[in-house]
Amino acid sequence: MRFAEQWNWCTVDATRDVTLGIREFRLRPDGGAAPYPPGSHLNVAVLIDGQPARRSYSLVGDRDPHTYRIAVRLAPDSRGGSRAMWNLKPGARIEISSPSSLLEIDWNRQNYCLIAGGIGITPITAIASALHRRNIDLHLHYAVKSRGDAAYLSELSSALGDRLIVHASDEGARLDLDLTFRALPSDAVAIMCGPMRMLETARRAWNDAGRAPADLRYETFGSSGLLPTAEFRVRLKDSGAELVVSPNSSMLDVLNDAGFEVMSDCQRGECGVCAVDVIAVDGAIDHRDVFFSEQQKKDNRKICPCVSRAVGIVTIDTLYRPEAA
Ligand SMILES: Cc1cc2nc3c(=O)[nH]c(=O)nc-3n(C[C@H](O)[C@H](O)[C@H](O)COP(=O)(O)OP(=O)(O)OC[C@H]3O[C@@H](n4cnc5c(N)ncnc54)[C@H](O)[C@@H]3O)c2cc1C
Known part of the structure; x- marks a missing residue:
């Protein structure tokens, strides 16, 4: 289940x-x-091996009444969405959704700590610019492997000056989120966009610093997880059905395609709407969501089938009862 979206050609x-x-x-x-709020993204219809798919891309920089600007990282070990984007040449016609935002900005707050990891800089460019224009105090921590990998560095540096702090790991300048969060004023809000490991570190550091969970806002672009992306099996309690999840599909799609309806919303492992009960695991679950806490992931009692995967066989109960449908 998704909220209705409007699609348009561009x-x-x-x-x-x-x-x-x-x-x-x-x-x-x-x-x-x-028009759209800073931090928004749009969905793009792509063809992967001739099959229609969709990928999301954040809107970069300030709003322009005529064009949208997006930036796509070529994902090397991927199903091909970013490669399909990279194959587009000027003049190509593609379908896009209207923009929407998952990152809420409270304009009444006066201190923002922005954190971007790698390609996670895209929504942050627009947020930094909007906050800066309103004279809201901000610092942007930009974590990259090297400065050569840092998109929009000169744009950001001329706009933000010393409020931009680049943490390039090849310079030994790793981002220390414990230190960063402890040094923030008590009313600060943090907005981060980066890989799942970075987000988990941020959540732990934020909690350890005694800050209100709602003041850490984040977006992830999907995660490649901790275990390899391989085929695994899902058994359905009661029905006895066993489904195969190929490396190219999600457990959520496989369940829905087989008629075991699972409600979902964000499909990025953030909202938890699709979470189903785990009954048994023969192998291991690779929790790729950011919805469950570390302890809940260790307990393995639930899984977000939109992003999480397994190695081996996982038995679940979707609570779907055909007679009640
Ligand atoms: C709100 C939002 C905003 C985004 N903004 C941007 C942006 O500004 N720029 C940008 O480059 N990207 C952005 N993304 C990510 C983007 O939508 C695509 O996921 C990205 O381009 C990779 O697509 P892909 O098909 O090439 O790779 P995918 O196949 O989606 O692979 C991505 C990663 O997932 C792993 N993976 C491989 N197969 C599977 C599978 N079956 N299930 C789950 N994971 C798998 C891979 O190991 C790889 O590391 C955004 C995503 C979201 C949700």
Whole structure:
């Protein structure tokens, strides 16, 4: 289940490489660009091996009434969505959804700590710019492997000056979130976008610093997990059905395609709407969500089938009862 989205055609106006592995696309939607809050993303219809799929991309920088700007990292070990994007040339026609935001910004708060890991910088560029324009105090911590991998570095540096702190691991300047959070004023809000491991570190550090959980806001772009992405099996308690989840599909899609209806919303492992009960595990679960706590993941009593996977066989109860449907 997804909320209704509006789709529209657009033309790829221009592309440029902002780093060796990140390509920017300017998209010109038919009928102009819709207004959207900073931190928004849009969905793009892509063809992967001839099959329709969708991928989400955050809108970069300030709003423009005519075009949307997105930046796509070429994912090396992937199903092919980012490669399909990289194959687009200026003049290509693609379908996109209207923008929507998952990152809530409270304009009444006066101190923001922004944290970006790698490609997670994309929504943060727009948020930093909007906060800066409103004279809201902010620092942006940008964690990258090296400065050469940091998209939009010069843009951000000229806008933010010393409020931009780059943490390049090849310079030994790793981001210490414990230190960072402890040094923040008590009313600060943190907004982060980065890989799941970084988010888990941030959540722990935020809690350890005694801060209100709601003041840490985040978005992840999906996770590659801790175990390899391989085929696994799902057994359904009661029905005895056994389904195969291939490396290219999610457990949620396989369950729904087989008629075991599971409600879902974000499909990024953030909202927990799709969580189902785990009855037994023969192998291991690779929890790729950011919804459950570390302890809940260790307990293995529930799984978010939209993103999480397994190695071996996992027996679940979706609580779907056909007679009640
Ligand atoms: C709100 C939002 C905003 C985003 N913004 C951006 C952005 O600004 N820029 C950007 O580059 N990306 C962004 N993304 C990520 C983007 O939507 C795509 O996921 C990304 O381009 C990779 O797509 P892919 O098909 O190439 O890779 P995928 O196949 O989706 O692979 C991505 C990772 O998942 C692992 N994986 C492989 N197979 C599976 C599988 N079956 N199930 C689960 N995981 C698997 C891979 O190991 C890989 O590391 C955003 C995502 C979201 C949700």
